[in-house]
Amino acid sequence: MNFDLTPEQMLLKDSIDRLIASRYSSLEKREAYRKEPLGFSEAIWAQFAELGLLGLPFSEEDGGFGGGPVETMVVMEALGRGLSLEPYLTTVVLGGGFLRHAGSAEQKAAYIPEIVVGNLKLALAQTERQARYDLADIATTAEKTDRGYVIDGQKSLVLAGDSADLFVVSARTSGEQRSQYGVTLFLVDANTPGISRRTYSTQDGGRATEIEFSGTIVSTDAILGPVDGGYPFLEHVIGETIAALSAEAVGAMESLHQLTVEYLKTRKQFGVSIGSFQTLQHRAVDMLMALEQARSMEMYAAMMVGSDNADERRSAISAAKVQINRSARFVGQEAVQLHGGIGMTMEYIGAHYFKRLTMIESLFGDTAHHLHQVARVGGLVAAA
Template sequence: MNFDLTSEQMLLKDSIDRLIANRYGSLEQREAYRKEPFGFSEATWAQFGELGLLGLPFSEQDGGFGGGPVETMIVMEALGRGLALEPYLATVVLGGGFLRLGGNAEQKARYIPQIVEGSLKLALAQSERQARFDLSDIATVARKTKEGYVINGRKSVVLSGDSADLFVVSARTSGERRDQNGITLFLVEADALGLTRHTYTTQDGGRASEITFSDVTVSSDSVLGAVDEGFPLLERVVGEAVAALSAEAVGAMEALHQLTVDYLKTRKQFGVAIGNFQTLQHRAVDMLTALEQARSMGMYAAMMLESNDVDERRSALAAAKVQINRSARFIGQEAVQLHGGIGMTMEYIGAHYFKRLTTIECLFGDTPHHLRQVAQAGGLVSSD
């Protein structure tokens, strides 16, 4: 199998790498962006639009550029290397994914061009306090009325919720709280009457919100996909987010490993660089091994997104997340140990990589959660 990038993909990689290197060349630049109103650089977001990155996964018919999972992987790796703050995951991968896979012609025509030009930002309002990582555990209720639906409930840890203009909201229209059937997805405007949000800074320097829906009225036209049948779409798009996060983690791990190797070459003890000590060399190699294992599984996740076998796709993504989580924890902890005290100071960018990797480890399922899914599927390789 050929894993080399095509010439077009190489051009994309060169473009995004140059942009991120320019916009995120130092910790000071990143901290300056965090102080902007929504916690990221609007100027950088505009450049994403100019380069076509915001329209990358959408079809040409919908106004995009017809990219696939590999193109998304390339972009997310670059964002991970730069510790970028822009809501690409929330808007393009998650919000855009729901529109791309579940939106009707009218919804696509209305919203996708705005995403592509950078004027519309989205967020997924899915997680609830009692649910942990169970996508079907939804207590938020949407009650049918003559005009449409009335939504009541609360969503937690809505990534980039403060900057979103439009939310994709999962709500229960029938069935019991943990049933997969009876879940419906809605598009809800951020300024809808009865919608309130409380925003806070996350441990990795990003933003998230608690969203409350109190008799929020939406029309029937706001339904994404079929009523009561939103779970397969929800699972599919969250799977794409897992693959995207895997790529971002690989980029962050690659940067942190390089940062650690450079530190070993310059930090001196007993009159010599500590990189001359064989034990530390072995530990740096162990970090590289973990990185390459994660990179392989990140590629595997991207390739398996296009599988039509739901069970095969689910187990592949779960297995990829397990390896990504393990590698992220190992590389992050080793980087801190090899750096010493400076590795935990907020004035050093290595600590910020560590915090982002730790956050990614818990997003959309931690290691035990995904390991359990792989086990329930009987592993990646059939025993028959």
Template sequence: MDFDLSPEQTQLQDGVSRLMAARYGSLEARKALGSGPDGFSHEVWAQFAEMGLLGIPFSEAEGGFGGGPVETLVVMEALGKGLALEPYLATVVLAGGALRLGASAALKERIIPGIVEGSARLALAFTETQSRYTLSDVACSARRQGDGYVLDGRKAVVIHGDSAGHFVVSARTSGERRARDGISLFLVPADAQGVTRHGYATQDGGRAAEIAFSDVGLGAEALIGEEGQGLPILERVAEHAIAALAAEAVGIMAALHALTVDYLKTRQQFGAPIGQFQVLQHRAVDMLIALEQARSMAYYAAMMVEHEDAQERAAALSAVKVQINRSCRLVGQEAVQLHGGIGMTMEYLGAHYFKRLTMIESLFGDTPHHLRRVAAADGLAA
């Protein structure tokens, strides 16, 4: 199977890599870009829009560029290498993905052009304090009132929720709290009456928010997809998120491995670079093997995320997340061990790579969660 990128994909890769090198060339530059109240650079976000990055997954009819999972992989890997702070995952992959997969033509026409041009930023509000990784565990409710709905409830750890102009919110319109049926998705303006949010910094340098909805009135046009049928859309968005995070993790691990090997070549001990010691060479090779295993699974995710069979697709993406999580942990921990004390200091770039890998390991399901899903599907082979 040919895994080479097309000329257009290679051009995209080169363009994003150059942008990351120019804007995120050092830890000091990253700190400066994240020093604003929103935790990212609006100037860099505008550059994303100018390059067409924000319109990649949307069709040309929706105002985008008709890219696919491979183009998203290319972008996310480059953003990972740069440790980018901009809300690409939150706006384009998560909330934008929910609109792309489930919204009406009228709603797409109203919102997606703003995403593509960089003027609209969105966040997906789907996690609750009790839900952990169960997408169907939804206590937030939306009850009918006239032709519209009234939304009540709370959402937790909403990625980039403090700077979003709209939320895509999962709410229960019928059924018990953990029932698969009865979950609906709504587009909610962040400035709507009854919406309050508390933003905070996350451990990896990003931003998140706790969102509360109290008697928030919504029109019928706010509904994404059919009433009570929001869970399948949410599950598809989660699969696209896993594929995107896999690519981001590969970019981070590649950068961290290169940083570690360079350190082994320069750090002197007993009158020689510590990279000359065979046991440390073996550990660096273990990191490389884990990285390449993760890279293979990231490619597999890009192949399978649009697969027509839902069961095969779900099992494949869970298997991807298992390997990505394992590689994140091994590469991150080995990098810290091989660096010694400096590997955990806030003043060293490697520590920030490690923290982001640790966050990725928990996003959209940890290793035991996805191992159970793979086991329940009887593995990947029939």
């Protein structure tokens, strides 16, 4: 099987690598972007639009560039290597994913061109405090009235929720609280009356928002996909997001491993570089092995995320997340150990990679959750 990138994919990789390397060349630059009003650089976001990155996964018919999971993987790896703060994952992969799979022709025509040029940012309002990682555990309600639907409920940990112009909101229109049937998705303007937001910093330097919907009225035109049938789309897009997040983790692990090896070469003890100690060399190789295991599962996730078989797709994505989580924890912890005290200081970029990897480990399901998902279907390979 050929795992080489096509010439077009190599051009994409070169372009995004150069951009991220120039704009995220130091921790000081990243911290300056983080302190901007939206928590990221709007100038870099505009550059994403100029390069066509914001339209990458959308079809040419919808105004995009017809990229697939591999192209998304290439971009997300680069963003991971640079610890990019821009809301690419939430807007293009998450929000854009719902529009691609569930949006009507009118919704696509209205919103996708605005995403492509950088004028519209999206966020998914899905997680609720009681739900843990159960996508179907939704207590937020949407009651049908003669004016449309009235949404009431609370959503937690809405990534990039403070900068979003449009929310994809999951709400229950029928069924029991944990039933997969009865979930409906809505596109809700962030400035709609009845929405209140409270934003806070996350440990990796990003932002998340607690959102309350109180008598928030939306029209029937805001419905994304079929009424009561939003769960399959929710599961599918979250799967695509996990695949993209896996690529970001691989990019971050790659940079952290390189940073650690360089430190071992330059840090001296007893008159020699500590990288000359065989035990530390072995530990650096162990980090590389964990990175390559994660890379193989990242590629597997990118291959399987488009599968028409929902069960195969689900188990593949969960298996990839298990390995990504394990590798991220191992590489992060080893990097801190090999750096010593400096590995935990916020003035050193290595600590920020570690914090981002720790955040990724729990996003959209921790190791135990996804291991249970794989075991529940009997594993990736059926027993003989």
